[in-house]
Amino acid sequence: MLAARAAILAVTLVAWEVAARPTGGADLIAPPSAIAQALFATVLRDGAIRSAILFTLFEVLCAYALAVAGGLVLGLAIGSTEMARRSFYPVVLLLYAIPQVVMLPLVTLVFGIGPAAKIAFGFSHGVFPVLVNVIAGMRNVNPLYVRAATAMGAQRADIIRHVMFPHMATSFFTGLRLAMTTTLLGVILAELYVSTAGVGYFTKLFAENFDPAPLFALIGILAVMAIALNELARSVERRFTHWRTASTS
Amino acid sequence: MKDSPAASRLIQLGFLTAALTAWYVAGRFSAIPPLFLPPIDAVWSSLNGLIRTEEFWSAIGVTLSTIAKAYGIAVVLGVLAGYLVTRSRFLTAVLEPVISALFSIPITLFLPLFILVFGIGTASKVAYGAAYGFFPIALNTIAGLSRVDRRYLAAARALGISAFGTVRHVMWPAAFPVILTGLRIGFFIAFASVLGGETISSVEGVGRNIALSAELLEPARMYAWIVVVVAAALVLNGAVSAIENRMRGE
Numbered sequence: 001m002l003a004a005r006a007a008i009l010a011v012t013l014v015a016w017e018v019a020a021r022p023t024g025g026a027d028l029i030a031p032p033s034a035i036a037q038a039l040f041a042t043v044l045r046d047g048a049i050r051s052a053i054l055f056t057l058f059e060v061l062c063a064y065a066l067a068v069a070g071g072l073v074l075g076l077a078i079g080s081t082e083m084a085r086r087s088f089y090p091v092v093l094l095l096y097a098i099p100q101v102v103m104l105p106l107v108t109l110v111f112g113i114g115p116a117a118k119i120a121f122g123f124s125h126g127v128f129p130v131l132v133n134v135i136a137g138m139r140n141v142n143p144l145y146v147r148a149a150t151a152m153g154a155q156r157a158d159i160i161r162h163v164m165f166p167h168m169a170t171s172f173f174t175g176l177r178l179a180m181t182t183t184l185l186g187v188i189l190a191e192l193y194v195s196t197a198g199v200g201y202f203t204k205l206f207a208e209n210f211d212p213a214p215l216f217a218l219i220g221i222l223a224v225m226a227i228a229l230n231e232l233a234r235s236v237e238r239r240f241t242h243w244r245t246a247s248t249s
Numbered sequence: 250m251k252d253s254p255a256a257s258r259l260i261q262l263g264f265l266t267a268a269l270t271a272w273y274v275a276g277r278f279s280a281i282p283p284l285f286l287p288p289i290d291a292v293w294s295s296l297n298g299l300i301r302t303e304e305f306w307s308a309i310g311v312t313l314s315t316i317a318k319a320y321g322i323a324v325v326l327g328v329l330a331g332y333l334v335t336r337s338r339f340l341t342a343v344l345e346p347v348i349s350a351l352f353s354i355p356i357t358l359f360l361p362l363f364i365l366v367f368g369i370g371t372a373s374k375v376a377y378g379a380a381y382g383f384f385p386i387a388l389n390t391i392a393g394l395s396r397v398d399r400r401y402l403a404a405a406r407a408l409g410i411s412a413f414g415t416v417r418h419v420m421w422p423a424a425f426p427v428i429l430t431g432l433r434i435g436f437f438i439a440f441a442s443v444l445g446g447e448t449i450s451s452v453e454g455v456g457r458n459i460a461l462s463a464e465l466l467e468p469a470r471m472y473a474w475i476v477v478v479v480a481a482a483l484v485l486n487g488a489v490s491a492i493e494n495r496m497r498g499e
Contacts, residue, residue: 005343083257087261099441102459104460105462105463106472106475206361207361212362223354226355
């Protein structure tokens with residue numbers, strides 16, 4: 001299986017190299033060898049590009065932290081009573097269905113062209129999966145447990161901490177993983193829309209100069225970063241939810 | 250949410266009214282700079298003026314045809330790829346994880362490449378929307394087709410049905426519900442990516458007009474466009490759910 005996948009990868013790279021190579025000149029699809037060369041000669045060597053990549057990572061992490069905190073607090077508030085859930089959950093789902101990307105010019109207008117707009121847009125993309133999954137998770141709590149806890153004198157905070165949270169964990173960590181994907185999307189969209197120092201600036205620079213090799217290299221680095229963050233979120237999800245599937249199924 | 254009692258409907262209505270009233274009051278007393286939140290009546294009159302212009306309808310036409318092309322390509326290629334991959338169990342086992350790993354990379358990263366290769370016109374948005382829509386459709390087609398009970402296929406073969414007949418009468422009905430989910434997700438992803446591509450880098454279409462209104466510091470016009478998109482998204486959501494429910498009901 002792995003061998004087959006490696007073979008596919010090798011064939012793709014060779015075909016790409018062969019197809020992109022012979023014409024020469026102003027080709028738009030750079031061959032892998034040129035991309036590798038650009039990666040080490042231009043992209044990784046340039047301090048400005050390196051700091052732009054780290055800066056984007058910083059924006060993603062800030063937006064993600066805010067999205068998780070905000071989604072958790074709002075979700076607990078909406079999910080804690082039947083009335084609030086019935087009233088506001090449909091509103092949340094409705095808002096979730098709107099393509100947020102059309103608000104991007106507005107976000108830039110309000111937050112400027114600096115990192116604040118990227119973090120805000122990443123947050124608004126990341127908060128919904130957390131929110132929706134927290135609310136959905138709290139709905140899965142067996143009402144008998146809540147009633148039992150109440151009967152034994154538990155306060156609202158005790159119920160949330162000791163009854164609701166353990167039960168919504170599976171759903172919550174799924175939300176955390178999805179939020180990582182959407183936060184990345186939001187930050188990248190905002191970077192590409194307008195950027196004076198981040199990766200968006202460099203992608204635009206390379207694209208406008210018809211310099212595809214470093215553009216491919218930069219995109220490749222960001223793709224690796226995206227995969228690493230996704231894998232991190234996925235392993236956290238597995239780490240904190242395997243006990244549940246193991247004990248209940 | 251049909252079973253929710255009237256009280257929660259009332260709260261939702263109250264929420265909407267409160268939001269609109271707050272918007273009105275904020276505009277009335279200029280609590281928020283009008284550049285960020287123009288008065289609701291200014292947006293309304295801007296919207297009224299906008300729908301009378303020819304550019305409005307041509308921008309809508311450009312965006313709708315871009316979405317239609319992108320989604321059409323995504324459906325054809327996604328279902329075809331899903332069908333071809335599930336032809337062999339080996340291919341499914343090798344390629345399914347590859348396709349789903351590729352889907353975890355935000356395709357938005359590649360938008361500058363799409364612009365570079367296909368130009369700034371609608372072609373790059375078609376390609377970008379199609380690439381985004383392709384993955385959920387292909388993955389759901391693979392999931393649907395690879396879970397068709399093999400006994401059904403054996404029975405169909407024993408009864409002497411042709412290859413086309415097997416697809417039409419056995420595989421398609423069995424895999425359809427899962428594929429349908431992929432078609433719905435793919436549609437909304439293609440919809441959002443075309444608008445995103447237009448907003449970020451384009452010369453025409455709805456997304457371009459939103460970005461242009463922001464660049465020209467005409468917030469009322471920008472909000473009017475956003476209202477149009479939000480309304481379109483909600484209508485499409487309802488329409489797609491209705492179509493999906495009807496198709497599932499068969």
